[in-house]
Amino acid sequence: MPVQLPDLPYSRTALQPHISAQTLELHHGRHHQAYVDAVNARIAGTEMDEMPLEEIVRNSQGALFEAAAQAWNHGFHWQCLHPRAGEEPHGVLADRINRQFGDVQKLREEFNRAAMAVFGSGWAWLVQHADGRLAVVTTRNANTPLTGDSTPLLVCDLWEHAYYTDYQNDRLRYLQAFWKLVNWDFAASQLR
Incomplete structure (x- = not known):
């Protein structure tokens, strides 16, 4: 099964005014999508096409590693952000x-x-x-x-x-x- 672009865990406008909808459209909709597309192009028809993204990152190198790691890093990054402002760790x-x-x-x-x-x-x-x-x-x-x-x-x-x-x-x-x-x-x- 191909790697999927994860949905953002919030709307494209939810992080404003700190991060604009325009930035999220460019960053998630174009850059992150391009990394996912590059991974899928490189794993099509290989034993990696059924692996979860984390395993592809751990078991690849070169251009596939770069695309897979970027796709994973970006997916993790979106989870690290949330529109609630002012909270501290507890x-x-x-x-x-x-x-x-x-x-x-x-x-x-x-x-x-x-x-x-x-x-x-x-x-x-x-x-x-x-x-x-x-x-x-x-x-x-x-x-x-x-x-x-x-x-x-x-x-x-x-x-x-x-x-x-x-x-x-x-x-x-x-x-x-x-x-x-x-x-x-x-x-x-x-x-x-």
């Missing part, structure tokens, strides 16, 4: 953030520093390592922690198409908007 996730970073504000500062240091395109992640520790990591281009031992909890897309329409080349303003949309419940649900 429960086990909040406890782990406080233990690992000091508080949520310090996590944001470390995450933003790491995201601003990515030259070109990539991703900023909050991950849980195999030993349970939380960490901020970045990946370049299509790379993803999905292929390693860390569990992704939260991601911010740092590719220019994620923010150029709304913020031009001002990545810091985009990151400030990102924090107003973080779906902490989804991040908490990823904890192992």
Whole structure:
């Protein structure tokens, strides 16, 4: 069965004014769709055409890996956003953030520093390592922690198409908007 473009978990206008409907149309409707189409073109008629996307990412390389990882990263990214503004993490996730970073504000500062240091395109992640520790990591281009031992909890897309329409080349303003949309419940649900 071919890989499907996942529906957004909210309407295209739900993230405004932080992320515009125009950006979501371009980002989800064109870029994400293009990655899904590229995966399907490369797996058609192979043993991978019945694999879930996560398994394709873990078992591929080259152009197929790049398309599959981008498709997976984007699908995960949409889940990390939610139109509810102003919420903070709670429960086990909040406890782990406080233990690992000091508080949520310090996590944001470390995450933003790491995201601003990515030259070109990539991703900023909050991950849980195999030993349970939380960490901020970045990946370049299509790379993803999905292929390693860390569990992704939260991601911010740092590719220019994620923010150029709304913020031009001002990545810091985009990151400030990102924090107003973080779906902490989804991040908490990823904890192992």
